[in-house]
Structures are given as C-alpha cells and as structure tokens.
Amino acid sequence: MRxxxxxxxxxxxxxxLENQSTYIPLGEIHALENPGNMPLELIEVQSGSYLxxxxxxxxxxxxxRE
Numbered sequence: 001m002r003x004x005x006x007x008x009x010x011x012x013x014x015x016x017l018e019n020q021s022t023y024i025p026l027g028e029i030h031a032l033e034n035p036g037n038m039p040l041e042l043i044e045v046q047s048g049s050y051l052x053x054x055x056x057x058x059x060x061x062x063x064x065r066e
Contacts, residue, residue, distance in 0.1 A: 003040035006033040029059060 034040035
C-alpha cells in the first residue's frame with residue numbers, strides 16, 4: 001500500500017499506512033477512504049471458494065455506483 005487509508009469495518013475505524021494491512025471477515029460491512037492528499041494505492045486480496053463480485057451489496061455510495 002502507498003498513501004494513507006481510512007478503513008471502516010463494522011463499528012471500528014482505523015488508519016493504515018504503508019506496509020500495514022487489515023482483515024475484513026466475510027459479511028462484514030466495510031468502507032475504504034483516502035483521507036490524504038496523495039493517491040492511495042493498495043492491493044486487495046480475496047480468499048475462499050468464490051471470488052466473484054456479483055454478490056456485493058452497496059449500502060451507501062456517494063459516487064452513484066450500483
């Protein structure tokens with residue numbers, strides 16, 4: 001990761017810096033933000049028997065994505 005990420009998972013909010021990570025369990029409501037001025041670059045790793053994205057449910061999306 002490069003930059004700073006604000007990660008909200010459930011009721012917890014944490015700031016992640018370069019070389020840090022977090023685990024988001026299956027079914028956990030979560031959000032990712034870039035609170036900094038520089039671009040945020042990160043690597044998302046999925047695990048499990050199903051890795052498709054057609055099961056994503058957006059609860060709130062200020063960017064108008066479906």
